[in-house]
Amino acid sequence: MSDEWKSADAAGDDAKSWQLLEKTLLASVQEQRRSRRWGIFFKLLTFIYLFVAIALLSPSFDLKGGAARSGNHTAVIEIRGVIADKEAASADNVISSLRKAFEDANTKGVILRINSPGGSPVQSGYIYDEIRRLRGEHPDIKLYAVITDLGASGAYYIASAADSIYADKASLVGSIGVTAASFGFVGAMEKLGVDRRIYTSGEHKAFLDPFQPQKAEETQFWQGVLDTTHRQFIASVKKGRGDRLKDAGRPELFSGLVWSGEQALELGLIDGLSSTSAVARDVVGEKELVDFTVQESPFDRFAKKIGASVVEQAALWMGFQGPVLR
Known part of the structure; x- marks a missing residue:
């Protein structure tokens, strides 16, 4: 009986070890995902910052929507x-x-x-x-x-x-x-053996059709x-x-x-x-x-x-x- 108890204890320890390992792996994956999301966020924030900076430094940019004026x-x-x-x-x-x-x-x-x-x-x-x-x-x-x-x-x-x-x-x-x-592609289509199939509601609806x-x-x-x-x-x-x-x-x-x-x-x-x-x-x-x-x-x-x-x-x-x- 002691051997059976030892075997059961060992099996229980293995299950707990696998659960702990699984939790550790899941936590690692979640942390990587969070890190990736924050990385994307900061990259996007940097892009927006650079875009706004370029726009503000552009000679054509005017907050009032007009040209720079000074006198007549x-x-x-x-x-x-x-x-x-x-x-x-x-x-x-x-x-x-x-x-x-x-x-x-x-x-x-x-x-x-x-x-x-x-x-x-x-x-x-x-x-x-x-x-x-x-x-x-x-x-x-x-x-x-x-x-x-x-x-x-x-x-x-x-x-x-x-x-x-x-x-x-x-x-x-x-x-x-x-x-x-x-x-006009009519002659080319005839040589290629291609038929043009067009359906319209109106006699002249497709009068500009080049085919x-x-x-x-x-x-x-x-x-x-x-x-x-x-x-x-x-x-x-x-x-x-x-x-x-x-x-x-x-x-x-x-x-x-x-x-x-x-x-x-x-x-x-x-x-x-x-x-x-x-x-x-x-x-x-x-x-x-x-x-x-x-x-x-x-x-x-x-x-x-x-x-x-x-x-x-x-x-x-x-x-x-x-x-x-x-």
Whole structure:
């Protein structure tokens, strides 16, 4: 019996040892998890701290959402790159910049510094209309457009709303036209033996589909849309430029051609050859320039770098693109 008791005691000691070992291992795992969570927390806290520090030290950061100002100045607003929604040169950004510039008590003149190939007729139209509204609301503040390398199509649409337009003698100016581009893959699909199956509710719902043959009546309809947009463009330019346009009846003036600054001056598309600093000094009379351009936050710039709009790019690749002023 003593041997049996000894055996039972030994078994009990082994069970207790295993339980103790199990508790020790569980405690170790829990401690590792806690340590990992705290590590992640402190890394995240460090990242946020560095992000905020960079934002605060960024020259474009302003707690009041405006530019640094000191006395009378000429306000400058950049229109750079494609004019489109969600881009730097979107109507929202440009209009917000314009309003801040006109409402600043020390602004003596506003310069739109333009370097853009054009873009959305809708976005360009929004900016054009707002410029004319602000000019009427603030008649003492003149707005000048200064074209640097390129002021074409939708960019010129916007410029035509200014009191005066200036450019360099070698700038490219004009391109008063409308385009809508796509591709046709019908022949390639036939060679590959691929059938296109598309289901729509509406006879012309898929008329921009690049994988099916074009129809004459749909092509004619789409051309009518572009012609209407073109007429609107021409009317806005004539309204903005008025009698300054020379030979406004010349068909090539509104054919989509682009001219050098020197040629544009002869045609009345611009009013003079000059630069931003020269216009501020000699025309506005205030050489100090203050940039009112809405700046993207560091977070927005970071987000744009790490994420691309797959849906938008796919839509463009598939050929679903609206009219563009280019």
